[in-house]
Amino acid sequence: MPQEHKSITATRDERYDAQRIEQKWAERWQSDPSLYAAEPNSTKPKYYVLEMLPYPSGALHMGHVRNYSIGDALARYMWMNGYNVLHPMGWDSFGLPAENAAIKNNTPPKEWTLSNIAAMKVQMNRLGFAYDWSREVTTCLPEYYRWNQWFFLKLYEQGLAYRKKSKVNWCPKCCTVLANEQVVGGNCWRHEDTPVEQRELEQWFLRTTKYADELLRGLETLPGWPDKVRIMQQNWIGRSEGTLVDFDLGGTVGPAGSTITVFTTRVDTIYGATSVQLAPEHPIVSDMIARDAGLRTKVEELIAEQRRAKEAGDIGEIEKHGVFTGRYAKNPYNGEAVPVWVANYILMDYGTGAIMSVPAHDERDYEFAKKYKLEIRLVILPASSDPEETVAEPQLPFTTMDGILVNSGEFSGLSCEEAIEKMSALAEEKKFGKATVTFRLKDWGISRQRYWGTPIPMVYCEKDGVVPVAEKDLPVILPEKVTVTLAGGSPLQGVPEFLNTTCPKCGGPARRETDTMDTFVDSSWYFYRYADARNDKAPFDTKTIAYWFPIDQYIGGVEHAILHLIYSRFWTKFMRDMGLVNNDEPAQRLFTQGMVIKDGAKMSKNLGNVVSPDEMVARYGADAARLYSLFAAPPDRDLDWQDTGIEGIQRFLGRVYRFFVRNANPDHPEWRKPVPAELSSEARAIQRKLHQTIKRVSDDFQGRWHFNTCIAAIMELLNEVYGAEEAIASGRVPVSLIAEVQRGIVLLLAPMAPYLAHELWEMIGERGNLLKAPWPKYDAALAAEDEIEIPVQINGKLRSKVVVPAAATEDQVKQSALADEKVKAAIAGKQVVKNVYVPKKLLNIVVR
């Protein structure tokens, strides 16, 4: 036996040299920039596959390799299936790290960024990703960011961009404000150990809340998005239906008026309201403390407590404190005057910053009332199926909606749901309130007190106030000679030639806005620019967008589930309303790949478990690195990187290579002949496995995207032909079949290991472009088994297996089973109660 396999022993010539092969093809591919270009006027169906663009930090990490390997496999697969594929790449190249590098190394941010881009582009090309670089987008260049400014002007015209003074999140490390979405558990999203401070600043906001409802409803039109992401966005938008109710204070307190409007989702419990609770920062509280020094001290304490809790990220666990203001407010439903309190658990930025407190039917109010000995009044009793039955007093607080109103005047006896409807209607009728909808989603604060970003195209004129820059004067160029520091305000304030300008309206002296835009503005629409990347008249041409959009498949990390993906959806809706695009949503399908981890933890410099893509490519080759990142786990799950795992993949690629070296014979007269219908059983087994493999790989590409099982299937096929090597060597397998198998392997491997696939394609004498070679089709008849093995269970336990022809009937299977020695022994002396036969799957004999 060992002798027979002598020929499989590797010789020097058969060695798989990834570096040699990959260098050769990388050169060829780069010499033809049109290779991966999308066709402008194509009759083919379009397919837009997009991976999230990287921040040019200087080097790709394994998460990028994984993300882009998935996208590239899909793009290549779609090319092979005859689609006109758009597969672009770009650089999310504004942002703080460039400024930090500038401070540290005294390198201008632009220089640092562009050299990083150049380096990462080399990495991407070395990995063999098939991008249409003619559409490359670099967000930090004026050709791109001028359109950010243009969009800003459009938003401003429509009242969707506005300036307001408000409490904002401030990261002391970034020295800039952050959007709500960029605050993670009270900390900065980039500095996970840095608590965000609250500062009062005048800032530019985009009115994302205008689309709150549509952003929420739109999620239902996105079945191609992961449930997880949709649920996260749903929670983030936080729609809540409720009622606004005015409580009259009886006499004006100050500029904020004499009415406290509360928001409640449970107006049905209002007869149980025994106090009104105000957020410490409520304007009416400001009025009250203006005339009451004692109250002021206490309220300031509450504000401080609230601020501390917010900054520590545990506002949810704040110990409830409050203070009675000495005032009373009238409940418009029953005319009762209830005490007005200020409490540290009431948030100014949700609802109206004021609530009615119903201790009997709300956990928080209950806790507060217990502490301050406020009245607890039961107004809802649990619903009983039997109206005659006297209901026991429920355990307090009783918060479910499953109840009946009591002690609630004319509304007593109604169910909670009925009551909410009728009571809201009454409020509206009597003009002391109305049904309303509140959202958790806030407007997007986009001002950043940083240098390396898009200048906001506004000027401040002493005479005309806030004036937008004229469209024709765009772009407002970001100056390059700037001293970047991380102290006090935007570095642009220190650049007089930028700062000082003239008013677009009156021509008089004016000052430019020195804040720059959040970099999430850049990434909110970059994928539209790809479709028409060199347009200098408009951000893009609407007709071109209509052809390419929506994106067919977007692929990226789940960490963007809220931030980038909600802003992008907002931007699409605003552009649609402008008439710039026709689609309601940017991407039809979204795929979020799992993280790459090592030794059970996220890769990080601190842990020293970082795997470098460059090192992997140098040691194992790009194909191995790509294939392993597809093989080690299904793409939606986290991937545990194992160095021995990639070695296994490299071994597999070597086995493939050697099989081809030994058996490729394109000059053989039979190489291109059809495979004969009559085959030896050995040859037939290979043919069957080939067709089964084509089916399995195709199914996975179409459906679940479990590339790990695709690759496993190809490995099985290879193992099959290795097992038949002796039959091949001695001519019992027709050359035409070997040719078919080799063509099949190359085609199946082409999307995932393009370098080796191209090399082998050439080796087997193919001259056509593999990138667009048709994806192989399987023949169901050839994939079908002639004989199948049927497991035989006795009472549900596996006892034997019988081999029967694939077409065997139930009776035939039973007969062979009953003839089987093991089965006979197992049922000897017992009575067969019944047989369960699952065609082609299993036979279970139930005995007693």
Added chain:
RNA sequence: GCCGGGAUGGCGGAAUUGGCAGACGCGCUGGUCUUAGGAGCCAGUGCCCAAAAGGCGUGCAGGUUCAAGUCCUGUUCCCGGCACCA
């Protein structure tokens, strides 16, 4: 607290619809070729038992079913998101 996701050999993972648990790969063991093997090739490898026969096995406890990793009830732990949201 609420909302997702997960738990399968020594490891990564497979089992797409309730039908042979552990495909494929890693690791390990043995063999072979070799001056050598850290290359290649072949074989074995869930656990228990000396082996066979057999038994046990998909976080845990129950249940449904001829049949459960898969369905139902309860429960533990891990990961992610949200969190006095009124």
